[in-house]
Amino acid sequence: MERKIILLDEGWGHMQMGITKLKRILEGLPEPQFSSQEYMNLYTVIYNMCVQKPPHDYSEKLYNNYGDAFVEYIESTVLPSLREKHDEFMMRELVRRWSNHKLMVRWLTRFFQYLDRYYVCRNSKDPLKDAGLQRFKDHVYNEMNAKARDSLIALILREREGEQIDRALMKNVVDVFVEVGMGEMVNYEEEFEKHMVDDTGDYYSRKASIWIVEDSCPEYMMKAEEALRKEKERVSHYLHSGSEQKLLERVQQELLVVQGPQLLDKEGSGCRTLLRDDRVDDLSRMFRLYHKISQGLDPVAAMFKKHVTNEGTALVQQAEEATAAASGNKQGGGAGEPGLVFISKILELHDKYMGYVLSCFQNHSLFHKALKEAFEVFCNKSVAGYSSAELLATFCDSILKQMGASDQEAVEETLDKIVTVLAYFSDKDLFAEFCRKKLSRRLLMTPDDKNKNRADQLDNERMLLTKLKQQCGGQFTSKMEGMVTDITISRESEKNFKDYLGKDGTPKLELDFSVTVLTTGNWPSYKTSDLHLPEEMVKCIEVYKEYYDREKKHRKLSWIYSLGTCHVRGNFEPKPIEMHMSTYQAALLLLFNTSEKLSFSEILTQLNLTKDDVHRTLHSFSCAKYKILLKEPNTKTISPSDTFMFNSKFTDRNRKIRIPLPPLQDERKKVTEDVDKERKYTIDAALVRIMKSRKILGHQQLVTECLEQLQRTFKPDIKTIKRRIEDLITRDYLERDPENPNTFKYVA
Template identity: 25%
Template sequence: MSLTPKSVDFNEIWPNLRSTAEAVITLGNVNRSDWSTRFSDVYTLCVAHPEPYADRLYNETKQFLENHVQNMLATRVAPDPCSTSSVNGGPDLLQRYYDAWTEYSQGVKYLDNLYSYLNQQHIKKQKISDAEVVYGNLSSDTMEQMEIGELGLDIWHIYMIKSLSDDLVKHILEDIKADRCGGPEITPNRVKIISSVVHSFVQVRGYKRTGPLKLYQELVEFPLVMASADYYDNEAAKLLKTCTVSQYMEEVINKFEEETKRAKKFLHATSMWRLRKKCEDRFVNRRLDFIYSECKEMVSQEKRKDLRNMYKLLKPIADDLKSQLIQTFLDHIKNEGLETISTLSGENIHIQFVENMLKVHQKFHELIADVFENDSLFLSALDKACASIINRRPGDRQTCRSAEYVAKYCDTLLKKSKTSEAEIDQKLTNNITIFKYIEDKDVYQKFYSKLLAKRLIYEQSQSMDAEEAMINRLKQACGYEFTTKLHRMFTDISLSVDLNIKFNNHLKEENIDLGINLSIKVLQAGAWPLGPAQVVIPFAVPQEFEKSIRMFEEFYHTSFNGRKLTWLHHMCNGELKLGYLKKTYIVTMQTYQMAMLLLFESCDSLTCKEIQSTLQLNSETFQKHLQSLLESKLLIASSENLEGNTKIELNFDYSNKRTKFKITAAIQKETQQEQIEHTISAVDEDRKLYLQAAIVRIMKSRKVLKHNALIQEILSQSRVSFTPSISMIKKCIESLIDKQYIERTPNSGDEYSYVA
């Protein structure tokens, strides 16, 4: 084949090209040599000299396709006017159209390949760009030639679909209606025919740059959606008359599944969403009152199957329409949670509280996963319900004790016990779940730090690794600042171990014998919650301890010059060996108790006045610790009233099955209510200082700020630890005004400025 342009006769080449095009469009047999020759003919006509025949070739091909489609319509597809459903008893309209479309659509693809040179070198170069169509107000349909494949589809639309669309759509809708209403089963072949006819409406406009689905939507989707809406309305009305809510939901879900399958069988994928929305509107949105009529009962009885079905129906609709189910679920969690913790009693109330709340949380968390697919709205409802239960105050003047219970629960786990470390670790991890719901985290911190201090001082911890792991969990939940003092407490214990080793080495080097075994913990005053009131209790140290205390102080001040040591005798304890009885006993007791017993080394009896004056204890401390020794039967009093002349004697008849035991009554004398009140009072003072510091920081950076804006900033900063009351914030603001840190802006009653 020569590629050089030459003069040719169009009328000589076109008949042969037309003959081949007719064979191609009808899927006839075209041998390879004829195909190659006709391919060359298209090229020759497009590059003919001196005038190319591309436009004439396009017009002749267009006329050929128009004649061909019109002939197919007249002879093969159009229904016989004398017959109601078929031509001479042959296939119905959908079958005839399907056969014709299957042949023609494939033939047009082959023809498009035959004309590829015309498409690529002539038509595409003349195409109008998208920008010209959009911004130039040009019509791509009327102002440009189409590629031969597109032209063939456009001609099919104009001559075939426009002529038959009403009848075709009528048959399609009738078949879909029959499929819905349980008519004769539609065979797979019939499904294929309907689907192909429907998709032909999409394919003939698929080349369009704008609105390729418009024809399909106008012809099929819109009338089908309207007909479906009426069908759904009627079906919903029938179901309401005969079904319970549970049955109705099951039937509707089945309808949804059937409609989805039907849409996949017959329609374009884009129609599925519109049909689904219409189905939801008629079966669900307009029947919400009926669906919700048994919602409370289903939730309260936790009917999982019914709730799962309800969620399936409500999931796609707007969140505000689901609010009734969510609120009912939230109320149910709150009721069950409050019922679970309302009857708690006994010494282990803190264990019951945490474990019961964990059961409630885990139960409903699992239910949400199983029934509501871990929907964030239901998880949020669970969080709100748990927060409401955990932070609930029994009365207006009563404090919420959740923070105390959770701290004590941790204390129980971390104290020495027979529980395995793996189990403790799992329970502490679960405990954080409840901790995160606590609003007054500073109250928790206060209780936790006190209990941690006792565990560390009295060496009651099961595992230091578990202690550190728990503090790391708290740090992850609340930040580094929340656990700063807790970390410092651990540091002090670690340093104290090293200090004791150095002190003992010092004694060995100096060849000093103290006469007693001594272990001392040096604690930073700012890190440990030991209480300033208890530090100043007067006490005359027994001579048995004096040497040890003096030697340690000398050693310590040599190592750390300028530091002051304050001895917390009320927190000390030791082991005392009793050798005056029939059996030898080793008793662990508090320092004051030990000092009282040591007075009896040189005598068998003393008066209360003599004991108190010798030890220089105040009346409260003296009475409390002496009473514990009397209750343990180690000492005997001549009178129940411990007055000055009351005689105290050693009990030489004392007997105990255990040779090693502990006297702890004195430590437990302070009532639980007093401990709580002291802790809450300390928390309130800390909060005032925290708020004042926050106000100063905010005002220092902002210089001038409105009252409401300042309140919001304070609430935002303090939310991590606690939620302060507005009245407390106002008092702190007034206090800072009095201290001249801030002032009210002149001529503005609700604005503050920072005083530099």
């Protein structure tokens, strides 16, 4: 039996009845929902009309009628209802109509589902859902989006000014802009977001121009931070998440970038004032605001660097003035206490601003760099002719001398700070040499009463060397580590010598005598002398030589009397006093056991020392704190015509005293000269090392690589490098390229 042909008008008339019912339901009129039977009847009509043989296959007509059904409903009902409403009422109606339209698309898509299965696929048509939604976009959205956008932006402005708005409505309207794109964001971005962001920029531009005049920098930043927080909150409540970055960047641009120079430089409350007044919370807020902006932190870091540089330079000036005042009061002297105070303040300054870097600026590399560059400026300035490297070494020496067992942690913390600050010094090799000089004094010349815990002292020295080694490398500390090792070995050797003296048949010594044997290469160079020792000391030395020759047959001893120390008992009339002094001082003082009065020239002849050494030694006894010798004439200076007598009436409240020698005037100069000489060898070695690996290299590149290799230890002068290159050419290590004089070749 053949199926009955359904004509277009007949079938579409049946469908119109279903569509009319759907419209009534959407309009909220009393109408029962579709039953399963009704749905099946409508679906079957479409099916039958699509499977009929041509010319009764109405698939194309039905597809077109499907779209027309939406257009008719929109033109007759939807648009009139939207056109008569405004602002929020229009927005509510738009949301309702969009919701109804989606519902209508869902039902009609079900009725016309057979078209989607076959006709749409075979003829490359838009799916029914997309075609239905497109009708709303073409006929409703394109007409109403500008009004909806303006209404949205107006409500956002009202909310910014403190009014309460219907955020749910806002989100629903925004969703219309998003959903009508059917997976694409172009409608939302071009027709709403762009205008909304521009309006936001205009709003905050107006606000910023008022705030920058009326508010202080901290108040302005609080308002800016609050504005950014609210805009971010606004996105989370009703804007699309993709708008967040664009919106915040525009707010940052208007509030922080445009007003940045004026804000950061604001008189009385800008960045410099916040740094000066330690406004930690405000500085943290400044970092939070500007670190999200490309290059936003650059001016903050520049101000931070300048502020730290100014504070450090002020410390240098204070130290200069304090040193000048101290020198004026003492008629000479050196950096002394002002120099130590200067280094202490440098460490405090670094602690303070490193704290800023870690907390306020969240450990940002830009501020580490700014702090480093600032400290490099003033840490490499001299104070009253004293290099900062020497002052740092002196401070380190002072800390280690004062160290006690109870304050171990505090001292270790201070040493950590010293090593950290050392990184900013360009003359690290000069620091190392002064450190080596002072280490030798601590190891060799510490009085016994202060040296009861020798093992603890050596542990502390090793602790410092370990920290320096980690910071500057093994070569930096190798000689100093050798010095500590020498002392450790020497203590064992000293014990063996005492055991040797206790054996039968060994000469007995009248004095308590000990020897420290050192390796020449590890220690600073010291001047030797042919001091005429007292007989008691000569005998001790001969006994030790005999012992040492037995133990170390292939080693030669060189005696450095200037490093020796003695304990001498002075039988003064008021009371006996034990005096700790150098070997030079002891040899001179013992001359008065056999002579009541000696002239300068007699002392010079009997001791066989240089005039300078005798001058220093006599000064320590007759012109310094302890007047062990009386001088004629009684002046404060030593001259070759002076005569000296033992002061038998000398007394002191202590039973043990230490008599220091005046410092050598040229010792600092000698250290500097030695370092300069060593630098020449170091530069030569670096240049040869570079050329040996590269074979041929241009002048500028050679200088640059040399600077890079040496900057960990010191910063060589470019003129010095050029002179060393010329010297290496003279000595046939390098040669110039005949065709290009600025190119060098390595001579194998």
